Amino acid sequence: MNYLGIGVSPGNVPVYHGNNLKVIDRRVRVTELVLRCIIFGLAILGAILIGTDKQAKVIFSIEKIAKFTDMKALVFLVIANGLAAAYSLVQVLRCILSMIRGTVLFNKPLAWAIFSGDQLMAYLTLTAVAAAAQSAVFAKLGQTELQWMKICNMYGKFCNQVGEGIASSxxxxxSMIVLSAISAFSLFRLYGNSKGKGNAM
Amino acid sequence: MNYLGIGVSPGNVPVYHGNNLKVIDRRVRVTELVLRCIIFGLAILGAILIGTDKQAKVIFSIEKIAKFTDMKALVFLVIANGLAAAYSLVQVLRCILSMIRGTVLFNKPLAWAIFSGDQLMAYLTLTAVAAAAQSAVFAKLGQTELQWMKICNMYGKFCNQVGEGIASSxxxxxSMIVLSAISAFSLFRLYGNSKGKGNAM
Structure with missing residues (x-):
């Protein structure tokens, strides 16, 4: 099965429509690999920053410990980061494998799987970040109308580390959003005006 | 400029690659129009439900009024719904116009604009819903570790209406997520293995 010459070893790249598309293909593949590596690293960093965050404070001789499990949104964010890291690791291996073997790993079912996975991950991580950011805003600023007091003036170090974790996430x-656009590009151009050529299943 | 026969009046539809793709095209266009109408209606409904929500309560002879502006996430959600409604109205008009005129409105810059707009709206509305849902969870369940008390036992009617608004959003x-996949399909298949045909700018 052939896919616009992607992954075909350099010695026998068929000429489809000039060098222009081949250059784009190469750039897309490199961008994909770089983004997946960034996601892998930063997702682990984010999960560690939030998951290991802890601060003890003595209030009226009672020790209180702030930890990420106090806020469900942070637990959700750690899980989302863990999933994103595991998913990206698999995808990085796939990218490298396809580069090393020089063979074509691309077909429609695989393209659909990658597209679906990327979409899911993009929406999942964005949802987790939005929920955690909303919680962080409450923690930082409080909500006086509802008598929810700010807690970051008490747990400054804890809040800063959560902030770094959210930034990383x-x-x-x-990056997942950019990747999901790339995988949409890789999938849907298989449905181009190809008159049945190169549209192999 | 031609785009796989989409929008060409039925009398002179060119045969590209059988009836199969034409049927898919028609279904995609109808699905798109229906989804955009649903979004338009539900975004207005969501904005009205949340924006008009208000409940007065007398606590220790002091009247307190809960309104959506007490929570920034709800303000954000109303704005996001307003933007989604306005955007969808424009898109519905475009869809109808292209159907009535029977002419092709499709070209790469327009496809890129629709793709970008749909992506932006999908991520914007999802972020707004996630932040509002997180706030709603705090309001409904409280967060005892942080001494944030639940407020929905005091403002039950207010909370229910917010819940309906969030569900609508x-x-x-x-729907925006599905639409953004459709517009990605419409855009990126223009980059298919077309050998220069039908790839007009």
Whole structure:
């Protein structure tokens, strides 16, 4: 099965429509690999930053410990980051494998699987970041109308580390958004005006 | 400029690759129009449900009024719904116009604009729903570890109406997600293995 010459070893790349598309293909593949590596690294960083965050405070001789499990949104974010890291690791291996073997790993079912996975991950990580960011805003600013007091003036170090974790996760989710556009490109151009050529299943 | 026969009047539809793709095209266009109408209606409904929500309560002879502006996430959701409704109205008009005129409105810059708009709206509405849902969870369940008390036992009617607004907005954002996949399909298949045919700018 052939897919616009992607993954075909350099010695026998068929000429489809000039060098222009081949250059685009190469750039798309490199961008994909770089983004997946960034996501893998930052998702782990985000999960560690939030998951290991802890701060003890003595209030009226009672020790209180702030930890990420106090806020469900942070637990959700750690899980989302973990899933994004595991998913990206698999995808990085797939990218490298297809580069090393120089063979074509691309077909419609695989393209659909990658597209669906990327979409799911993009929406999942964005949802987790939005929920965690909303919680962080409450923690930082409080909500006086509802008598929810700000807690970051008490647990400053804890809040800062959560903030770093959320920032890291935000980059993960933005990268996933770019990736999901790339995988949409890779999938849907298989449905181009090809007159049945190269549209193999 | 021609785009796989989409929008060409029925009398002179060119035969590209059988009836199969033409049927898919027609279904895609109808699905798109229906989804955009649903989004338009539900986004307005969601904005009205949340924007008009208000409940007065007398606590220790002091009247307190709960309104959506007490929570920034709800303000954000109303704005996101308003944007989604306005955007969908424009898109519905475009869809209808292209159907009535029977001419092809499709070209790469327009496809890119629709793709970008749909993506932006999908991520925007999903972010707004996630933030509002997180706030609603705090309001409904409280967060005892942080001494944030639940407020929905005091403002039951207010909370229910917010819940309905969030549910309506969730359907909006899920529909936007499906639409953004459709517009990705419409855009990226223009980059298919077309050997220069039908790839007009």
């Amino acid at each position: 935000l980059i993960v989710s933005l | 969730l359907i909006v954002s899920l």
